[in-house]
Amino acid sequence: MNSNLIISSYAAVSSGSAHQCGNAWCDDLNQEGFNSFSRMMYKKLNLSYPRFYKMDNLCKLAFICSELVLEKAGNRALVTGPKAAVMLSNHASSLDTDRLFNDTVSNQENDLPSPAVFVYTLPNISIGEICIKNKIKGENAFFIFDGFDVQFTFDYVSELFQKGRAETCICGWCDFDLGKEDAFFMLVEKSTLLNNQLVFDVDTIEKLYKKK
């Protein structure tokens, strides 16, 4: 198995709180909901990326989590190009936005169905947004599960590295449903032989995921 893959960084965002590499990063003290929480996070990330405001909830969540892990990457400039990969998964697919769009389909007296909403009715658009921001062009995949599948994620990502398909990979769980965000992201890379690196293996992933 791969003893040479590490989790360079990880992040978790759920229920109005964000953690980065195990440390509290941000809390939504006002609990006004994801809309204001995500805007607060965006500002705190100090990004100039107005595209963010067009994104739907799922994409904002994915985008924020990708920025959290990339912020703590050894060298974020390496997470780009044809050997950078992204693998995300969730339970609700894009249903949060689907329901919004569906309302405009059934009630056309109010808002007409909008292409700006329809484009987000696919969960892999979240991957597309991450790829655009970072010029990531490699393997990308979106899977649907009941809950975060640690073993599958480990097997899938390991295979990418083993077969030389990827040299870095952003992976994890990114769910937004019924007003609630639930995300856990990892940045997986090859070991650089430094001390105190988190080994990318099933036990470690499980520990990190449960801690959030």
Add this chain to the structure above:
Amino acid sequence: MKNIFVSSGQVISALGFTTEENFRKIENGETGIKHIHDDRFSKFPFFAACIDDEQINSRFEAMDNGEPSYTRLEKLFILSISGSLQQTGINLKNADTLLIIASTKGNINVLEGKNQDLFKPGRAYLSELAHVIQQYFGLFHKPLIVCNACISGVSALIYASRLISAGKYRHIVVTGGDIVSAFTVAGFMAFKAIGSSACKPYDSDRDGLSLGEGVATLIVSADRNMSNTAVPVKILGGSVTNDANHISGPSRTGDGLSSAIETALTESELVASQIGYISAHGTATPFNDEMESLAFNTAGLQQVPVNSFKGALGHTLGAAGIIESVLTIESLIRKTVLPSVGFRNSGVSMPIRVIQAAQKIQFNYALKTASGFGGCNAAVLFSKTDEQ
């Protein structure tokens, strides 16, 4: 990769309920696309290739289903999977066998109108659809669900081959399906993506896609004997890439697609000149088809006979990669490539060899490509060998 065998299962589309019927009709240049006036879908008419509900229901009832009730898409999946497994000896109840489901919108129509009385809104979750299928067949494992826009089918096939290669399963049944719904019609209309006639991939008069629906199933196996093909057909390799350019428009250069093709070729230890046929994506939108012509030229494939099945079947979204791969495998085995229905004159800037009438060609290697919203591209290579 070690030997990964693949065989075609049952295609269900607007052109028919069997792979044979689909192949024959496309060979004859037929299309299942019609001008649909149906306010269950839209108050505006649109072009789509739809499956007759009575045919679905009568065939499904003949299977002695009993309770509980199934959605339209679930019936299609169950019909296709059942039909595909006959005479294969594959047992989905076994631990060494997995089902992969590819779909973009699943049971999205349960959110619509009178369907809300028939099915709970929770049925719209893809995992619910997968659960229903799992219960029906008594699957050992929960199905793996791939939801990756229009490349879902091709990427599902690629992941199946990688899982077999890694020894995780001995057999994987890969099924892809999507239906026409008020949701998708409204969406593509909002994009002004639906054309003013039955779609014409690569044609100078093309002006947009036609929607489609369907399900198809493939069997991927480490075991040559599980293949129902007269000669073994193998998956040699595949690649998925991202344009990193736009979430809904194709890249202006086609680099993401050509990169996927080149990586797939390298993994398969092939070069472009060995490819005998390309089953392309060809949605008949002005931008997609143009992008593909660029990508095929970049990859050195401009001389290879190419078609799109979407002029015959419409854009079947999550089903497309599987339906079209089944037809690709059939083309390999039957040594016959099918016409690109809807094409008359080239309307792309780079030269490509669009197939205008069915042709007998002996070839050993076929390329299947797909591209989708989110900037994703996928390419998979099939081979036919004569060894037993």
